[in-house]
Amino acid sequence: MSYPVIIPETELKAFLHNHQANPHGWLGMHPAKVKRKAGVIVRAFRRDVARCSVIELDAPGQPAWPMERLADEGFFEVFIPGKKIFRHQLRYETTWGDIHQIYNAYSFLPTLSEQDLYLFNEGNEHRIYEKLGAHPRKLGDVPGTAFAVWAPAASRVSLVGNFNGWDARYHPMRPLGGSGVWELFAPDVGEGELYKFAIWDQQGNMRLKTDPYGTRFEGPPNNAAIVHATNRHQWGDGDWIARRAALAGQADRPMSIYEIHVGSWKRNLDEAGRAYNYRELAPLLADYAVEMGFTHIEVMPVAEFPFPGSWGYQVTGYFAPTHRWGTPEDFQFFVDHLHQRGLGVIVDWVPAHFPRDAFALAEFDGTHLYEHADPRLGAHQDWGTLIFNYGRHEVRCFLIASALSWLDRYHIDGLRVDAVASMLYLDYSRKEGEWIPNRYGGRENIEAISFLRQVNDLVHHYYPGALTIAEESTAFAKVSHPTAEGGLGFDYKWNMGLMHDTLLYFQKDPIHRKWSHDKLTFGMIYQYSEKFITVYSHDEVVHLKASMLGKMGAGTLADKAATLRALYGYVWMYPGKKLLFMGSEFGQRSEWNYDTGLEWQLLQHPEHEGLRVLVRDLNRLYTSEPVLSTTDYRPESFRWVNASDGDHSTISFLRTDPSGRTAWLVVCNFTPLTRTRHHVGVPHRGYWREVLNTNSAYYGGAGFGNHGGRTASTIPADGFEQSLSLTLPGLSVLVFKWAAELPG
Template sequence: MHPAKVKRKSGVVVRAFRRDAAKCSVVELDAPGQPAWPMEKLADEGFFEVFIPGKKIFHHQLRFETSWGDIHQVYNAYSFLPTLSEQDLYLFNEGNEHRIYDKLGAHPRKLGDVPGTAFAVWAPAASRVSLVGNFNGWDARYHPMRPLGGSGVWELFVPDVGEGELYKFAVWDAHGHMRLKTDPYGTRFEGPPNNAAIVHSPRHHTWGDGEWMARRAAQAGNPDRPMSVYEVHIGSWKRNLAEAGRCFTYRELAPMLADYVTDMGFTHIEVMPVAEFPFPGSWGYQVTGYFAPTHRWGTPEDFQFFVDHLHQRGIGIIVDWVPAHFPRDAFALAEFDGTHLYEHADPRLGAHQDWGTLIFNYGRHEVRCFLVASALSWLDRYHIDGLRVDAVASMLYLDYSRKEGEWIPNRYGGRENIEAIAFLRQVNDLVHHYYPGVLTIAEESTAFAKVSHPTSEGGLGFDYKWNMGMMHDTLLYFQKDPVHRKWSHDKLTFGMVYQYSEKFIMVYSHDEVVHLKGSMLAKMGAGTLADKAANLRALYGFVWTYPGKKLLFMGSEFGQRTEWNYDIGLEWQLLQHPEHEGLRLLVRDLNRLYLSEPALSTTDFRPESFRWVNGNDGDHSTISFLRFDAEGRTAWLVVGNFTPVTRTRFHVGVPHKGYWREVLNTNSSYYGGAGFGNHGGRPASTIPSDGFEQSLSLTLPGLSVLVFKWSADAPV
């Protein structure tokens, strides 16, 4: 309905398109009894028009009659004012509307007493945008959307369209070519090969994790707390073997996973990406729905139940978040409005060399706003406790995986991606501002400075950084035959050179057990299954007592024999073998020890809490170090022997007289080892060693790590 003047008479003109209508008329709602104004059918396809003289715009509906005699009376979508304010649009274009996910996309709501859905999409270069779905027969003539000034946003409230409706945007570029695009801000999607968004409000779940959320907020600003993370791929942790190996849903998996993780002593799980993605083989790292849990394992409410249940069981949840790149699928973000809207136009900036994907244009305000909103939406709608940011190194450097001539230097002539760095700082600051206690974690493999330092100190603002260097070094060491390890002893010690430059998490993630790299067990040098299990137990004993938080990929805790396959469940049947069950029991006990002893879990970032006893004994492939609590009331001695040779009367210096209790031995028969040890502990003798005035005379079983505890409160 528009003001109009016909033959010098003022009034309003109403136009409507109803392809199934034989007749159509306009009904004034505020004038009961007023006759309807019949509309003239101008085109056989169903286009109607009427001029109503002497009227200003009024509250109305359309009444239409089909050729088979049905009569319908409906609201006209174009009789409702825009649902976005000028302030919303201003902040979005400025890049500072942090909750734009509540404005763009599809939002079921009432305007007055009229139910419907408000749709909005950003497509600044589009010449036309229409909403299509089942509700209009996927006919783009029905619901052309309205451009909102120069904002680039197109909007329309459609009455009587509610939750469960499928929809897409038909987007015409400047040359008249039309693309069918899914909603960048969609909250739910149908499964492949289809890819429509589904109108859905993610606000239905009634949360029961209030105590957890309060504790989380109280821990804000304290990064040095116990943290042992179990990395999980939801679709392949376990399968329902009774039903042809189908995936468990979020709801089915929640209690099973909570039971297992609680028993194993992990503090958090980290789930590989759950944001919607089209290709299962990408494991979720090629995202097309940045605001929607994938349909594969249930609804948004099912995922909320999953998180809620874990919280109520005392388990935190971290999700992989992927702002580094996105796939080229024609239905999604790529060339969204006919231009390179979300990505760079120049492939030297916008094409990812390794994965065949596209790189976000972090310098564009609205793109930055989109990504910030994605991060915040997972914390708001789904109570997520942490974001592990994937492929940070690829974001930081313009020449990442590029040869000379394949990249464009920044404005200062350097290789750093200035816009991406600014974005990472912004998103980290906003996460910590809005959600105190939520963690951000960088998967970053270079020597970029201050990744896990506050932005106020010139850092990127992450809470933690994955320790990729120590992971690579230790795996290189343990992959060698023990007879050759003496030449690589520095692989165990070099990490301490940079250990306190960042807040590190020690990680053995899914990336280490795919692409023909072999499982963790398969990496463990030569020898029998028993030898490999002993090596892996020794590696875990070393890592769990070394400074840094912990992360282990599922299946690695019990020695999965084959590489991880996203399409099948883990090899749980292996637990019937003592080598595998022993590994699982060791990881469980390492977690329990780690959580119960502050010296091992709350001093990771204090250099004074760590001291080498002997880090130079490469000839014997042994290593020893101390961990101290902040008060100096306890000391922990860790001794590793990484050859099969059992060493007796092996002297290791200690800083205190008295009794040193053997609290863990990876060679214990309980863990599948031979059972050699030190009969519960050793008293310190007066024989000097390793720069100390006293020492312990120890039996060091082959391929083992032993942990001893001294306490000032214990009798001498």
């Protein structure tokens, strides 16, 4: 007995003309009654299919039920009388003769629960990255990929990719109630498939968007997401993670960070200078960083980004390592290898803004979904980017999930949060009338502040020992204080003030430095207000600012190298954790270029090799001596000896341990003139051993010094009853150690 076409013509046309917003209501298998006979009706919409039939899986001997093709585009329907809903597959023959048998994508229940959606809309589904996006999985025993995307203002959404010829008619998605989430389980789509979401707004305009939660992407110009699981890597860093957790809450510990850009740290000269991928880079970088005494590697943003010139700071894939240097597994190997070599890994994370690229987050569903509609709130004038709407629950959920996913999937040890100052202030880089005050009439971005506190607390809750670090350039209070104390909850804050002051000082000709002596001392006024990291980052060696070596005042290459050695000696002995950008440790001569490797060939010259060896020795000294690395945030451990000798550009200070059994004296001479019989007061009698001299011939200096140390004389100086009579080489820093004699 034949049956008439059952689907209404209007609904069929809606499928054929991309107007169907209720695909699961028509496709798949549904109970039906036709001509007074009960049964089921099955529909399928397949591209390039000539014939299609239904196979009953639990009745192997049952013949297939041929389906009627209602449209040349591949829309099929069949009514099967006397049947209730049963497990089935579709057997189809393509227009070129291939035969396939698959599960029907429209025969599955939603892959997100009502609780998932409720928590997401409330902003409290912290691992929404496990639900939204594309996830290879099994529903029962059926393999496939679960797709879900948040687009609340969309009139309809379709999944498109190379599996359906990028034709939005063939994989329409269903809306899940009022959640704004659209979902589809596609049993015929597996790993490696390219995909995007076709999203129609309320006016009928279609946008082709990449997956905000995508785990892997192809490169520009197409920028499609790639179905990819991130759980295959077998981690070997369990001991590291356990040690990290044991250090949770201990901010005052050795930390010397080497900041790198993956694509330009070192190039493969045997292959036309191509960049190393994550897997190739890991052992090379680990060997170097361990030998240099660094404790952590900070990686400039590796989250997917379209424009290389942004260096990764304009992100379009907040959950995916960029394709440029390998796969997600390659990046996991990179982190795992560094952990097993004793190195922590910090990643730059960019929740402050996102680019306007049409394929990504901007106007995602035809509305200002992730960003504010008003440009006075939603647009960064300096960078031409858009600002997240931190007050929207689902946007906060998205960003929190991004942060947690890097710690979860990639075992990252810390997030350095970029451009925090731009998040804190509504009037950031804006003139009067270009910004909107908060509800109290102030300039603080209340929603962003609340978001930062929340994400910091969650990072510390879920991943004990993981760190959050703020790049924050203003005097906003308590950035690195716990949220319970009214702080933002970061572990550390970049010390931008000290960086600017010291560079301003050392850029001057030595003869003029005495007029800027306060640049060396002013930072101590606020030094203990935050848990600071002293930084000389990539931002200081680009945009015609010159390299670190190039900044070092007037004079010859030898003079500049001596000055840079003195700067490093001063900063490494000064309180605060350390960060140095790659190439600065050996005095790269040119500005950093993201598209080429560092000037490693310079290490054949003594000035550059000497700098490198000095930084190595400073790291080793700093990390091995508790007085220098575990008292950074104790004001009682620091004391100026003489901070007022600006006329001679000398300065000296002490670092001491709480027991009083060890003291370190740091004496600096920042002019080229060697000073002899220079008296520096000390708190203890006895022998002060010269531990480090940046003028040592070993570091490329002239070799003047104090023959291994000096015994304190009874000549008073600097408020002490005894002093050392020292030779201070020009442009140098000397470090002396005194230790109490223990009872025999």
